[in-house]
Amino acid sequence: SKIYIFLLPSTSSPSGRESIVGCVIAQRISTAMAIASPDEMGTSASDPTETGTPQCFTKTLIPVDTATNLYVHPTPLPTPLGIPRLFVSSSHRRLGIASHLLSNAAATFILGCPLDPAKGQVAFTQPTGAGKAVLEAWGKGAVRIYEEEQDN
Numbered sequence: 001s002k003i004y005i006f007l008l009p010s011t012s013s014p015s016g017r018e019s020i021v022g023c024v025i026a027q028r029i030s031t032a033m034a035i036a037s038p039d040e041m042g043t044s045a046s047d048p049t050e051t052g053t054p055q056c057f058t059k060t061l062i063p064v065d066t067a068t069n070l071y072v073h074p075t076p077l078p079t080p081l082g083i084p085r086l087f088v089s090s091s092h093r094r095l096g097i098a099s100h101l102l103s104n105a106a107a108t109f110i111l112g113c114p115l116d117p118a119k120g121q122v123a124f125t126q127p128t129g130a131g132k133a134v135l136e137a138w139g140k141g142a143v144r145i146y147e148e149e150q151d152n
Contacts, residue, residue, distance in 0.1 A: 034073045078143065120143070125146060
């Protein structure tokens with residue numbers, strides 16, 4: 001694993017210490033699952049009659065977060081980079097810090113082999129609603145989801 005941090009100079013401290021305002025943990029993984037699009041679920045995000053649960057695809061798709069309508073295909077796909085944790089302090093969000101950290105992790109995690117999230121080479125563990133927005137915007141719709149292994 002590698003940890004990427006985003007530092008800002010402290011404006012309130014005369015010592016010039018820096019503050020950590022963002023952090024990404026990157027780890028080597030082998031497989032992840034592709035996120036299903038609303039079309040693949042047989043629903044449209046703009047359909048006001050939709051109840052939130054795709055009826056005809058629930059047997060073939062795996063629900064990750066039904067509150068954000070996030071489903072994945074069950075087939076594991078080769079994926080070299082996993083992001084189990086992403087954090088940006090609330091006072092520094094929506095400034096591009098998460099995208100900057102993720103881009104640097106993808107570019108440098110494997111020496112001499114930059115990874116492309118648009119080609120499905122990066123995956124996240126189960127994201128929150130805010131995390132889903134980041135992965136969709138940064139990954140251009142091709143980022144995958146993986147299940148984080150639990151240590152016993």
